[in-house]
Amino acid sequence: MAKRLDAAVEAARIHDMKEFDRRMLPEGHLAGVDEAGRGPLAGPVAAAAVILPEGAVIEGINDSKKLSEKKREALFDVIKEKALSYAVCMIDAERIDEINILRATMEAMRGAVGGLELLPELVIVDGNRTPELSVPCEAVVKGDSKSMAIAAASVLAKVSRDRYMREMAREFPGYGFEKHKGYGTKAHYEAIERLGVCGLHRRTFLKNIL
Numbered sequence: 001m002a003k004r005l006d007a008a009v010e011a012a013r014i015h016d017m018k019e020f021d022r023r024m025l026p027e028g029h030l031a032g033v034d035e036a037g038r039g040p041l042a043g044p045v046a047a048a049a050v051i052l053p054e055g056a057v058i059e060g061i062n063d064s065k066k067l068s069e070k071k072r073e074a075l076f077d078v079i080k081e082k083a084l085s086y087a088v089c090m091i092d093a094e095r096i097d098e099i100n101i102l103r104a105t106m107e108a109m110r111g112a113v114g115g116l117e118l119l120p121e122l123v124i125v126d127g128n129r130t131p132e133l134s135v136p137c138e139a140v141v142k143g144d145s146k147s148m149a150i151a152a153a154s155v156l157a158k159v160s161r162d163r164y165m166r167e168m169a170r171e172f173p174g175y176g177f178e179k180h181k182g183y184g185t186k187a188h189y190e191a192i193e194r195l196g197v198c199g200l201h202r203r204t205f206l207k208n209i210l
Contacts, residue, residue, distance in 0.1 A: 028121035032149025040182035047108035048156035087115025
């Protein structure tokens with residue numbers, strides 16, 4: 001009985017996400033946009049843009065932060081397969097230090113939307129700020145739990161960035177990037193004290209210890 005109830009709740013949640021996107025744009029190409037990696041001490045900020053087919057359903061989709069790494073990895077391929085168009089853009093630490101993290105995030109979002117093969121009629125972005133675009137754009141607070149398109153973008157951005165940080169862990173060994181992905185964990189701070197900063201670090205995020 002509990003399993004049937006859980007399944008019904010999940011089905012209703014997915015239905016609501018699909019219907020949210022339909023209400024935002026009843027016809028045409030709707031692009032969902034989200035970012036990953038605004039808070040870490042190291043690595044890029046990533047943004048993804050996703051256009052799903054009208055009425056598309058991606059079972060299990062949710063805000064990437066609410067999903068396990070294994071689930072995100074599985075959904076990554078499903079999203080790419082189902083999407084009409086998708087793109088990911090990353091802005092590196094040097095650029096973040098140059099223009100600040102907010103501007104870098106907006107730049108990543110513009111890059112992701114600009115990388116789409118289809119021109120969306122409307123772009124919806126998770127949060128309360130929108131990048132300057134040549135197409136209509138709306139911010140949706142907690143959009144990654146309301147919109148299927150934004151949730152899909154959330155997963156693509158998070159998985160793409162995590163994979164990149166795992167690759168960089170081989171280039172910059174000893175920091176544990178494969179585990180904490182650049183976030184400010186105790187182990188990460190200890191590694192910085194031991195090894196110093198590297199080319200992946202955002203120096204403007206480390207002013208207190210540099």
